[in-house]
Amino acid sequence: MPKAPSTRRDVAQPAASALVAPPADAPARSVRSRLRSLAGWLLLAAALVLLDQATKAWVSGSLVYAQRIHVLPVFDLTLLFNTGAAFSFLADGGGSQRWLFTGIALIAAVLILRWLYTHAGQRLLCAALAGILGGALGNALDRLMHGHVVDFLLFYWRDWYFPAFNLADIAITCGAGLLILDEILRSRRAHRS
Numbered sequence: 083m084p085k086a087p088s089t090r091r092d093v094a095q096p097a098a099s100a101l102v103a104p105p106a107d108a109p110a111r112s113v114r115s116r117l118r119s120l121a122g123w124l125l126l127a128a129a130l131v132l133l134d135q136a137t138k139a140w141v142s143g144s145l146v147y148a149q150r151i152h153v154l155p156v157f158d159l160t161l162l163f164n165t166g167a168a169f170s171f172l173a174d175g176g177g178s179q180r181w182l183f184t185g186i187a188l189i190a191a192v193l194i195l196r197w198l199y200t201h202a203g204q205r206l207l208c209a210a211l212a213g214i215l216g217g218a219l220g221n222a223l224d225r226l227m228h229g230h231v232v233d234f235l236l237f238y239w240r241d242w243y244f245p246a247f248n249l250a251d252i253a254i255t256c257g258a259g260l261l262i263l264d265e266i267l268r269s270r271r272a273h274r275s
Contacts, residue, residue, distance in 0.1 A: 130216025213257025
């Protein structure tokens with residue numbers, strides 16, 4: 083005698099949602115969503131570049147080289163040119179550093195764009211990357227257009243002077259700080275789970 087089919091429900095059954103195939107346009111929606119997020123971060127980077135270039139143009143048009151305008155007991159506006167990198171690193175390189183640092187900035191920009199695209203939903207990470215991207219491109223534009231970076235923010239205390247810098251440098255520094263914070267927070271989340 084043949085056995086009747088079992089009516090037991092205790093056998094594991096796949097969830098109904100697992101049986102439904104994702105929509106055919108899911109990969110396209112994912113790409114559109116990433117590109118939409120990427121566009122926002124690129125707008126932030128572009129705004130930083132525009133603000134940086136506008137302030138440099140204003141200072142360059144308002145001051146002569148090495149002129150200082152006293153603003154606070156510890157801060158002056160000035161107009162200085164840096165042919166090197168941070169803290170005038172390689173400033174006496176004979177001109178080849180212009181192309182070296184421009185090349186580094188452009189390679190970094192490509193890598194940051196890729197990183198932004200692949201992590202477009204991670205807000206803190208992307209804000210950090212957009213800041214670094216905007217700052218790097220702002221200074222790279224200076225090197226391409228002038229052969230040097232325009233610096234104009236000068237902080238000091240009595241006879242001690244911090245090297246002059248600009249808004250692009252601030253964007254890079256803030257971006258690096260946010261990148262460190264993002265990694266600390268990610269590490270804490272991973273440690274908790």
